[in-house]
Amino acid sequence: MDSGAVLDVAVIEEPAAAKASLDPIRARILAALAEPGSAAMLAVRLGLPRQKANYHLKELERHGLVELAEERRKGNVTERVYRATAASYVISPSALAAVSPDPSRSPDQLSARWLLALGARLVQEVGMLLTAAARAGRRVATFGIDTEVRFASAADRTAFAEELTRAVADLVGHYHDDAAPGGRSHRVVVGLHQIPAARPGSRESPTGPEHRSGPDHRSEGRTRTHQKQDRRTDDDAPVRDRARDGPACEPGTGLAGNRDRTGNRFLVHGAQ
Numbered sequence: 001m002d003s004g005a006v007l008d009v010a011v012i013e014e015p016a017a018a019k020a021s022l023d024p025i026r027a028r029i030l031a032a033l034a035e036p037g038s039a040a041m042l043a044v045r046l047g048l049p050r051q052k053a054n055y056h057l058k059e060l061e062r063h064g065l066v067e068l069a070e071e072r073r074k075g076n077v078t079e080r081v082y083r084a085t086a087a088s089y090v091i092s093p094s095a096l097a098a099v100s101p102d103p104s105r106s107p108d109q110l111s112a113r114w115l116l117a118l119g120a121r122l123v124q125e126v127g128m129l130l131t132a133a134a135r136a137g138r139r140v141a142t143f144g145i146d147t148e149v150r151f152a153s154a155a156d157r158t159a160f161a162e163e164l165t166r167a168v169a170d171l172v173g174h175y176h177d178d179a180a181p182g183g184r185s186h187r188v189v190v191g192l193h194q195i196p197a198a199r200p201g202s203r204e205s206p207t208g209p210e211h212r213s214g215p216d217h218r219s220e221g222r223t224r225t226h227q228k229q230d231r232r233t234d235d236d237a238p239v240r241d242r243a244r245d246g247p248a249c250e251p252g253t254g255l256a257g258n259r260d261r262t263g264n265r266f267l268v269h270g271a272q
Contacts, residue, residue, distance in 0.1 A: 010086030011127030017063035018095040033084040092127040093120040
């Protein structure tokens with residue numbers, strides 16, 4: 001048996017590999033190969049014809065999603081045993097090429113779409129670092145914080161975002177050094193969003209009944225910050241500007257009063 005370690009998470013960057021991983025049968029095979037198996041073993045586990053299981057295995061191997069773990073001799077036959085190359089997979093936005101999100105197009109701290117674009121860039125860049133590090137047999141220097149915070153009011157949420165922005169700006173100003181010999185640039189992304197309710201049948205459960213609906217508020221800390229207190233009524237600000245079923249909105253926030261007692265996720269990430 002190959003003793004090479006299976007990755008916790010692998011990033012899929014090639015469009016063809018992404019397409020292969022999204023095939024329903026191949027996705028089932030990937031999940032089943034958390035425990036190594038041959039085409040015959042997978043056929044029994046998944047209720048597939050052996051030839052079909054073998055075909056999909058070959059396609060997954062071609063795209064680097066599964067690998068040969070062991071060869072076993074059984075009489076005159078050699079059984080090839082495969083395993084998934086990772087416990088889980090993430091498809092990088094780079095697989096979408098020209099239509100992948102670009103946060104530089106319209107930076108706006110209060111835009112949910114901009115937060116998604118930041119997250120997409122994080123997946124893409126950290127994925128590239130992980131791929132290069134795996135090839136070189138090295139580790140990637142990163143740092144992350146993920147926690148939850150529950151605000152009593154929209155005013156508290158706004159104050160939190162403002163204090164957080166100032167704190168990040170102060171830290172960046174203190175440690176940023178353009179002239180340091182051998183210095184390396186890192187990206188810092190800070191995000192805040194409401195925790196959505198679990199979908200029916202999901203393994204995740206909401207953290208409280210108040211998560212059924214409500215506004216979200218985001219902030220990203222960088223050397224330069226962009227903030228727009230807009231009042232748009234397009235789809236980019238549905239709850240920020242249209243949540244009118246409760247008491248009057250907090251001044252200057254566009255957030256309805258009775259939707260303020262909601263849980264929010266706070267994420268900080270820094271990567272080289």
